[in-house]
Amino acid sequence: MLMTYSFGDPGDLPPILIAHGLYGSARNLNVIAKRLSATRQVISVDMRNHGDSPWSARHSYPDLAGDLAEVVTGFGGVADVMGHSMGGKAAMALALLHPAAVRRLVVADIAPVTYNHTQVQFIHAMRALDLSGIATRRDADAALKADVPEDGIRAFLLQSLDVKEKRWRLNLDVLEAFMPQIIGWPDLAGRFDGPALFLSGGASDYVRADHRPAIRALFPAARFAKIPGAGHWLHADKPREFEASLGIFFGANGSSGQGQTPES
Incomplete structure (x- = not known):
């Protein structure tokens, strides 16, 4: 069972379930989860092989979807679901494989396609870090800088470092x-006919116009919107706009959120 974090109280609407991206954890989105919980119960999770959730020998999207389905079952059987990046693919797989578990779906800056880039270089950088000589997060930041020069990415990765225990809270292997x-x-059979919002960063190229046929084949009710000025980590770049988009889309009327640029 995944490690879950619950904010707010159950109400008339189902809870919001939040799934983070690769190398992340629930803590990356817990500020937004807490703010959304003013009006809704919000459940955030550490995905398998991340954070404080159990490690597993498998990490496929059907596996991740099964984990999320188990969480939804434990919180009433249906949820509004938001997933970012890897979590967005897991959320899409959940909606396709367990459609009764999802009322509304938000997919943050990812499409149901194969990407050409890899993220394995960050695994190599984390594995190469000699944790025996690391006493503080500042030490780790300085040591990691040669392999990960981007300040934002380095800070993101270091959120998954347990300095005291001298271990990564990630199953790197x-x-x-x-x-x-x-x-x-x-290749997943089926489709999800419920409301789905593909919310992208205006400065990101993860969801392109040529991805839309693949998206609409699986999610025929898909709508698209961008948050101007946000990159792939749109929830970190524009947290208030991201929060507003989720709050309004998951609300009763499902209208487009503040800070979005609606698209056709």
Whole structure:
């Protein structure tokens, strides 16, 4: 069972379930989860092989969807679901394989396609870090800088470092072994006919116009919107706009959120 974090109280609407991206954890989105919980119960999770959730020898999207389905079952059987990046693919797989578990779906800056880039270089950088000489997060930041020069990415990765225990809260070996599947997309039967919002960063190229046929084949009710000025980590770049988009789309009327640029 995944590690879950619950905010707010159950109400008339189902809870919101939040699934983070690769190398992340629930803590990356817990500020937004807490703010959304003013009006809704919100459940955030550590995905398998991340954070404080159990490690597993498998990391495919059907596996991740099964984990999320188990969480939804434990919180009443249906949820509004938001997933970012890897979590977005897991959320899409959940909606396709367990459609009764999902009322509304938000997919943040990812499409149901195979990407050409890999993220394995960050695994190599984390594995190469000599944790025996690391006493503080600042030490780790300085040591990691040569292999990960981007300040934002380095800060993101270091959120998964347990300095006291001198260990990464990530199953690096399994994530590396399953990297082709993580950046890929499985051939899943079925489609999700419910409301779905594909919310992208205006400065990101993860969801392109040529991805739309693949999206609409699986999610015929898909709508598209961008948050101007946000990159792939749109929830970190524009947290208030991201929060507003989720709050309004998951609300009763489902209208487009503040800060979005609606698209056709």
